[in-house]
Amino acid sequence: MNAFKDPPIRPEYELALALPQAGGTSAAEPAATRLDLTWLRKAGILLVLAAIWEVVARWYDNDLLLPTFVQTGCALVEGLASGELFGYIGVSFATLLQGYAMGVAGAFLLTWLAVSNRVGRELIETLTSMFNPLPAIALLPLALLWFGLGKGSLIMVLMHSVLWPLTLNACAGFRAVPETLRMAGRNYGLGGLRLVLQILIPAALPAILSGLKIGWAFAWRTLIAAELVFGTTSGQGGLGWFIFQSRNELFTDKVFAGLAAVIIIGLLVEHVVFQTLERVTVRKWGMER
Numbered sequence: 001m002n003a004f005k006d007p008p009i010r011p012e013y014e015l016a017l018a019l020p021q022a023g024g025t026s027a028a029e030p031a032a033t034r035l036d037l038t039w040l041r042k043a044g045i046l047l048v049l050a051a052i053w054e055v056v057a058r059w060y061d062n063d064l065l066l067p068t069f070v071q072t073g074c075a076l077v078e079g080l081a082s083g084e085l086f087g088y089i090g091v092s093f094a095t096l097l098q099g100y101a102m103g104v105a106g107a108f109l110l111t112w113l114a115v116s117n118r119v120g121r122e123l124i125e126t127l128t129s130m131f132n133p134l135p136a137i138a139l140l141p142l143a144l145l146w147f148g149l150g151k152g153s154l155i156m157v158l159m160h161s162v163l164w165p166l167t168l169n170a171c172a173g174f175r176a177v178p179e180t181l182r183m184a185g186r187n188y189g190l191g192g193l194r195l196v197l198q199i200l201i202p203a204a205l206p207a208i209l210s211g212l213k214i215g216w217a218f219a220w221r222t223l224i225a226a227e228l229v230f231g232t233t234s235g236q237g238g239l240g241w242f243i244f245q246s247r248n249e250l251f252t253d254k255v256f257a258g259l260a261a262v263i264i265i266g267l268l269v270e271h272v273v274f275q276t277l278e279r280v281t282v283r284k285w286g287m288e289r
Contacts, residue, residue: 009285057069092223139156182199220266
């Protein structure tokens with residue numbers, strides 16, 4: 001009975017840490033290796049696609065319909081070196097930033113209205129159900145009628161392309177914030193705008209960033225399509241107008257160079273801007289992997 005009442009005390013002991021073996025890798029090294037391999041795989045895929053393009057174009061042997069990858073690359077380099085493409089890209093980006101900024105501002109205003117009360121939420125749900133499926137380019141004739149031949153027409157369609165997807169994602173992100181976080185913010189004395197800025201927006205940031213990326217993609221492709229249809233704004237043409245004009249002049253290599261510029265700009269914005277934002281916010285905070 002005494003053995004059960006007073007069990008023996010086990011002596012303390014220490015385990016020696018196993019030293020890394022020669023040639024071994026630390027925990028940080030596999031992540032860097034995976035990152036390097038990811039870039040290598042992506043570069044390999046691009047090289048394979050370029051090689052297939054080159055082979056098919058040479059086999060087809062019609063530069064007017066399908067220029068080779070080398071011809072397209074030369075046209076792109078020449079356009080950049082002469083500054084011609086930079087001028088068109090600058091015009092497109094000036095219009096894009098105005099429409100995108102106004103669309104983002106409008107989306108956050110609608111989101112605030114949706115999360116403030118039930119009537120606002122029902123109103124925004126109805127509006128997004130009506131206008132989100134509507135292609136932005138379909139509003140271009142109406143925009144031309146209202147705003148005439150100028151930037152105003154393009155800005156209107158850009159706002160439409162950004163407004164509704166960002167509003168949907170932001171509203172979904174705010175609704176997904178756990179009630180415990182809201183209660184914790186109230187317990188710290190936060191309310192109104194402080195609660196939104198310090199609790200709701202950081203918690204809903206993954207959905208907001210996703211909406212910003214979707215809105216950017218919609219706005220970029222809508223702008224190029226609108227410039228192809230609409231042409232110049234105030235006597236200045238953008239990248240879409242460059243593609244359209246090159247097609248009219250039968251410079252197919254320049255058409256492909258313009259399309260390549262559209263793709264490259266999209267990739268740069270995605271990797272430099274949005275992935276950087278994700279890395280310094282939601283990934284750093286452990287909200288995404």
